[in-house]
Amino acid sequence: MKSFKFKIHENNYHVNILSHEGNDIELEVNGTKYEVQLTKEVKTSKTPTLVRSASKRPVEPLKVNPSSTKTKILAPIPGTILVVDVKIGDQVKVGDRLVQLEAMKMENNITSEKAGKITAVHVSAGQKVLQNEVLVEIE
Numbered sequence: 001m002k003s004f005k006f007k008i009h010e011n012n013y014h015v016n017i018l019s020h021e022g023n024d025i026e027l028e029v030n031g032t033k034y035e036v037q038l039t040k041e042v043k044t045s046k047t048p049t050l051v052r053s054a055s056k057r058p059v060e061p062l063k064v065n066p067s068s069t070k071t072k073i074l075a076p077i078p079g080t081i082l083v084v085d086v087k088i089g090d091q092v093k094v095g096d097r098l099v100q101l102e103a104m105k106m107e108n109n110i111t112s113e114k115a116g117k118i119t120a121v122h123v124s125a126g127q128k129v130l131q132n133e134v135l136v137e138i139e
Contacts (some may be wrong), residue, residue, distance in 0.1 A: 071114055073136040075129045075134030090118045098136050
């Protein structure tokens with residue numbers, strides 16, 4: 001049925017529960033069989049119910065405003081930066097990969113939302129980022 005290993009005062013014990021019916025248990029300790037009768041009734045535990053407070057409304061992602069001069073590229077999800085493909089002063093086009101982000105064992109390419117010049121890079125390879133953290137700024 002179930003098997004356990006214990007170490008008590010530097011002694012190893014291998015316990016196998018052979019059968020369990022009500023308060024009677026048949027078990028084997030280091031090859032020797034024992035029959036044990038519990039004095040208290042075993043109560044089955046109930047799975048606790050998780051109670052959560054109402055979630056906050058998620059933050060709206062930053063939209064590109066064509067008339068604005070600066071655009072901040074944000075992390076869509078928390079993760080680890082694998083590769084930073086741009087540096088300050090680079091010219092980028094729409095769709096160019098700026099950063100590669102690993103999240104939940106998936107590699108995600110973060111691309112440019114507008115054409116322009118990189119004015120700031122806020123991350124480096126290996127850095128962990130949170131959701132909505134600024135990665136790159138484009139002007």
